[in-house]
Amino acid sequence: METSQGPIEHVIARLRAAATDLSFVEVKKAAGGLPKDVWPTVSAFSNGDGGLIILGLDESAGFAPTQGFEAAAIRDGLSEGLRPRGGGESPGPVSPRPLGSIDIAVIDGASIVVADIEPLPAAMKPAFVTTQGKEGGTYERVGDGDRRMSTYGVFLLSTDGAQPRLDTEPVRGASLDDLDGEQLERFIARLRRRRPRSVADLASTVDILTRHNVLAPDGQTPTLAGLLAFGRYPQHSLPQAMVTFAVYPGRTKDVYVGETRMLDRRVIEGPIPAMVDDCVRAVLQNIQVRRVVVGAGARDEPEIPEVAIREAVTNALTHRDYSPWALGDQVRVELYPDRLEVTNPGGIWGGRRVLDLFDGSSRSRNAVLSAMLADVPMLDRDESVSENAGSGIPTMTGALGRAGLAAPRYLASVTSMTVVLDRHGLLNPETDQWLAGIGADSLEPDARRALVLVHRGYAVDNQVLRAQLAMDSADARAVLRGLVDEGWLQYPRRTDGAYREGQRLEAAKTLFPEPVGDVRLEGSLDERIIEALTPGPELSVHEIGERLGTTAGSLRPRLRVLVAQGAIVATAPPTSRSRRYRLARATT
Known part of the structure; x- marks a missing residue:
């Protein structure tokens, strides 16, 4: 069975290797019937990026099938909870109705139930456990568990579809x-x-x-x-509309050097133009500078380009949440030995995702403030605070790229946004050692950089890779396809998604490198589709399904992704009955 997290056999092998639930996979024993705590998980996955709920495996027994599990009854109970309701009916266990599919799979000769929950559109969130109400029953996924979302988080999800004023x-x-x-x-x-x-x-x-x-x-x-x-x-009037700046001696806040917990600590106040300049000055005073020869002269350049620091701070102050829920929090600028982090209250506004931030468009939670700052001069010069043209992230990316650094990395939650600027290049001695350790040191430099980006948690697609490595579309696509072909990466789950860790990268990173029991992982559905088309025939979706022993319904989402990524070519529009598929010819 193919799921949003890959073939179900692969998912279970990962669970057994990790010996715990995963952030996108929740397992429940369900020995005595449909567990009540399944609904908070449905809420959490619906409010995030979706996820997989597996019923009928016992985590305490190494994710072996549950003894006496009633698969059909559990499936029917879950289906009843997720079915559409008529106008005269009471709402289901989760409101609004979640999206997803439910099916039965066979593992180790036993039946299990698999619920593949999709994320709700931004305008429909939050999804909450009906009996607990919106404020008390809205959940989010944190690590491998479900946590009640804060009142502030519920507020942000509820208002994400309307322009704040x-x-x-x-x-x-x-x-x-x-x-x-x-x-x-x-x-x-x-x-x-x-x-x-x-x-x-x-x-x-x-x-x-x-x-x-x-x-x-x-x-x-x-x-x-x-x-x-x-x-x-x-x-x-607004005591917390400020910036706190801190320099930490270690890579986490809990590291002390002797009695020293912070190397520098400042509270930065004033209007936004003053705070931007003071923040930039504070960072520059605490990072290293290198001497660069330019023509007949030389100049000092900070290890993080000044323009990138300035854009990160400006964006945080411009786009942070200034609602009453968030006015008790401030923007935080934190410098570590390996990175600079700039964090602001409020996640990504307007239903956008991290991948969407690199598209060059301008969209702001604070539309009036953002437009105003394009005409507000800095205190000591005529330059305006910002441009309000969607150029901030491309500007940061270009400056970092010219300095040999990765593009900004964004860590978004419902209630906050953090931009991370690395202080060291992608290919440094530490990452070279990691690449050699996993057997990837023979790859071309751009492929190695792409692997490092995925390893560091970047959401990588063609557009992001272009921005990160300053390459054109064809080269970015060729690098990613090559990594997929060699098993390092997998194609995205959706046509607008990011590339995922492949079996080879997962195996290299796991703490349990040996095979789990006698499990032999079959190739992913993407790989099997490409293998079916490799001899050169043009096949319909049903013909591919016959060769692979799967259904057209399971194939169509993956075919859309493979067409979008240029791995295969469709011969007719999606609505055409004569639509067939063939392997794409390499262009590089």
């Missing part, structure tokens, strides 16, 4: 006197030069500031965006 709200207790008059004059002068139509019919300063959302409609009270951009000291 919090940045236009007046700040209670603040007045025009709390804004920097000189900065306001520079802002208005810049508008007159660059956007004359936006101020052409306005004579008074108050009218201009009101139109541009620096002041609320009353013409007296600063908006949240106006106070953050132009405030003399915004933290008087």
Whole structure:
């Protein structure tokens, strides 16, 4: 059986090797019937990226089949819980109705039930256990378990589909006197030069500031965006709208050197232009600088390019969540021996994923603040705080690439976002040693870099690899296809997904390198499809299914992915009955 996590035999082999549940796989013994704690797991997978629930295996017995397991009854009970409800019926165990499929598989001669839960669209989240209510019954996946989501997390999921307007709200207790008059004059002068139509019919300063959302409609009270951009000291009204900066001696916060827990610690306050400059200055003072020859002269270059640091901090302050739920938290800039981390409250807004951040589009939780900062000058120069053109991540990526560093890595949860900037290149002595240890040191440099990216947790697809390694589309696709062909990676689960660790990489990384029992892993469905097409025939989905002993329904999602990745070619549109498939011809 093919699942979103790969063939079910492979999934169970991974479970047995790890001797525990996985982040995307939950196993339940279900000896006495359908367990009640299955519904929190359904909620958690629906609110995240989906996942697999396996019923009928006993984790305490090495994931052996459960004795006396009633597969048909369990399947029917789970199906009843997930079925659509009519208008006059009570809601099911999880609301809104989850998406996914349920089937029975045979493992070690015994039947198990497999529920493949899909992520809900952003507009439908959160999924919650109906009897517990939205606030008490919304779950998220943390490690290999389910955890009740915080009230703040539930709020973010519930509002993710609508454009927030919090940045236009007046700040209670603040007045025009709390804004920097000189900065306001520079802002208005810049508008007159660059956007004359936006101020052409306005004579008074108050009218201009009101139109541009620096002041609320009353013409007296600063908006949240106006106070953050132009405030003399915004933290008087918004105490936690600041940045904390810390330098740690080890790779985690709990490492001490002697009695020293932090090498540097600062609280950075003021309006956003001041905080950006002060943060950049603090980081530069704590990282190494190298001397680079340029023509007849030389210059000092920090190990992390200044422009990348600046963009990371600016993005965090611009796109953080400023809702009342998050105003008790601040932006954190943390420097470790191997990386810089910039963390802000609020996850990715608007139903986007990490992979979508590299597409060059501009979308902001704080649309007014983001637009305003494109015209707000820095305190000591005419340069604006940001561009508001979707150029921040490409700018960071380009600067890091020119310095031999990986592109920014994003770690997103429902309630926070962290961007990681590495201080060392992808291929350094440490990673070279790791590559040699897993037998990948003979690969071409770009292929080795791609493996290191996956190993470090990057969500890698063609577009991300292009950005990371500064290569064109054809070369990026060829590198990834080559790694798939050699078993290091697997094609994405969905056409818009990231490449996954292949059996070869998983086997190299596992703590249990020996085969588990007598299990011999069969090739993945992707590999078997390509093998079926390798002799050169054009086959229909049903003909491929006959050769592989599987169904057209199991094949179609993988065929879509393989076509999207250029591994195979379809001869007709998806709706055509004459649609057939053949192996793609190499282009490089």
